[in-house]
Amino acid sequence: MKIVQAIKRHNNPFEFNNKKYLTRPLVLVFGNRFILENGTIYEEIRDLFPDGHLVFGSTSGEIMDDTVMEESVVLTAIEFEKSSFLVKSKNLKTYQNDEIALGNSLIKEFPKEGLKHVFIISDGSSVNGSALITGLENGKEIGVSLSGGLCGDDDRFERTLASYNEPPKEGEIVGIGFYGETLEVTSANYGGWTxxxxxxxxxxxxxxxxxxxxxxxxxxxxxxxxxxxxxxxxxxxxxxxxxxxxxxxxxxxxxxxxxxxxxxxxxxxxxxxxxxxxxxxxMSSVDDIANGANEAGRLAMKDRLKSPELALLVSCIGRKLVMDQRTEEEIEEVKSVIGGDAYIGGFYSYGELAPFSQNNSCKLHNQTMTLTLFSE
Incomplete structure (x- = not known):
């Protein structure tokens, strides 16, 4: 697995931490809604990755490594060496705002053979996440796991954006299916609220x-x-x-x-x-939320055969508001558990998609830290 990460702040160009050539990578782009609405952002990233599969999602804060940012765009580009992926997207308007029908239709777009995991990035302001998951769960095979998140818009709750290989837009739900015999994917979540x-x-x-x-x-x-x-x-x-x-x-x-x-x-x-x-x-406290992130990391690492190479984190905007200046502590807690070798990317959301511990069935959560760990 080859991974490249970069960050864009305001009108500045992307700053890469380890720029290298990737072949047909999956490029996850998480960023501030206003920047994603800028008409040039899609073409800017397309120029950087001409053959990349570009997946966008607006956020309530961006995560890269152990840092939490605002008013920025972070991208994580992944070239899988032993595995493969498939990306599909659908819009809620096409289904007359029927999330169950959309979820059922979306999951059926992925060939069943070899499918191990589906990661969902969904509009977060107009989509009923529970209904979406019901549709996804009804259509998937038992052995396929689900995780992901509902896009954010800081604490404005005005509109959220997502897309695949086109400029970000409202009402969009993107699914990424992961395939491969040696691919190991685990996910978990935990809150810390009382x-x-x-x-x-x-x-x-x-x-x-x-x-x-x-x-x-x-x-x-x-x-x-x-x-x-x-x-x-x-x-x-x-x-x-x-x-x-x-x-x-x-x-x-x-x-x-x-x-x-x-x-x-x-x-x-x-x-x-x-x-x-x-x-x-x-209600919760800073320490409770940090401890909850540590527990989420522990649950995601439980029974893993290989050390993670990539960690996708989806945490809730409510946790960020409680943590305030100490927000990065929950990311640091996760990193202390999963190890320093894994690339970390992600975003703050309006909802998190993950199974409960020891349960393969996905649920919609709020106010949790959710991890999805990948290794080949």
Whole structure:
């Protein structure tokens, strides 16, 4: 596996850390939405990699090695020596905003023979991540693993962008399938958030739209708990996500609020919040988040046969807001576990896609650190 990384800050050209020639590489481009909207960015990267497979995603922060950046673009170009990959993309508008149908159709684009893993980079502001995963899981083989993330837009929640071999655009979902007998891919996630306050029941919801808790408007209750911070919604909600437990035996899933509708008194979350689920507010600290990143690294490394050569990290914008000036500590925790030889790239997201520990089935998570580790 040959890997090249580079960073672009503002209007400056890309700065390479180890420039070398790659043949038909997979080029992962994660960056600030405003820079990706610039009409010249696609052609600039195409000139750098004329035969590359270019995959774009907007972010809430960019990760390269053990550094977290803002208002930049980072790229990781990979030439596989023993493995292969296939990239497919679809747009939500084509499927009349039916994420399940899109996910099912997308996963069927990948030939089954030899497929080991599919990494998803999806629009994060208009896509219901839970429904997307349902479609993907329904169409894939049992032995194929999934991971990835929902694109971000800093803490603005205006629009997010993704694309494959074209300028980034809204509503796009990109899947990257990885093939190879010697290819080893492992993924894991962990949070570090703690529930607090009373447990409530979701008495009215539809998909990822939350109407009522305990028979009362959900937004009213949320605003009450936030107090003065309510004026900064939905940004302030990132500091207090919801723990959602769909049944007594189910693992709790963390859900971030993406948007609010004051007129309808509703909240739009990054994934489904089924009626009857039990929910609690959650909070965290810098140390808890750093420790959670360490645990995510430990879980991803568990039972690996080979040391990772590439680590793709997807962490949540809410974690970044809590960490503030200490954000890089969670990346450093990951690096301390996976070792210093792996190239690290990634982004801060509006949602993370990964299985629970010891479970091959992918789920949508919020407020977690998710790792996907590759070696040939």
């Amino acid at each position: 529930p607090f306050g009373p447990q409530r029941i979701i008495t009215r919801s539809q998909g990822n739209l939350l109407f009522e808790l305990d028979g009362k408007p959900a937004l009213d209750l949320y605003v009450k708990y936030l107090g003065k911070k309510a004026k900064d919604l939905p940004k302030s909600a990132l500091l207090y996500p919801l723990s959602v437990k769909t049944s007594e035996n189910a693992e709790p899933i963390v859900r971030t609020i993406l948007n609010i509708d004051e007129k309808e008194n509703t909240m739009t979350l990054a994934g489904d919040v089924p009626q009857g689920s039990k929910v609690q507010l959650m």
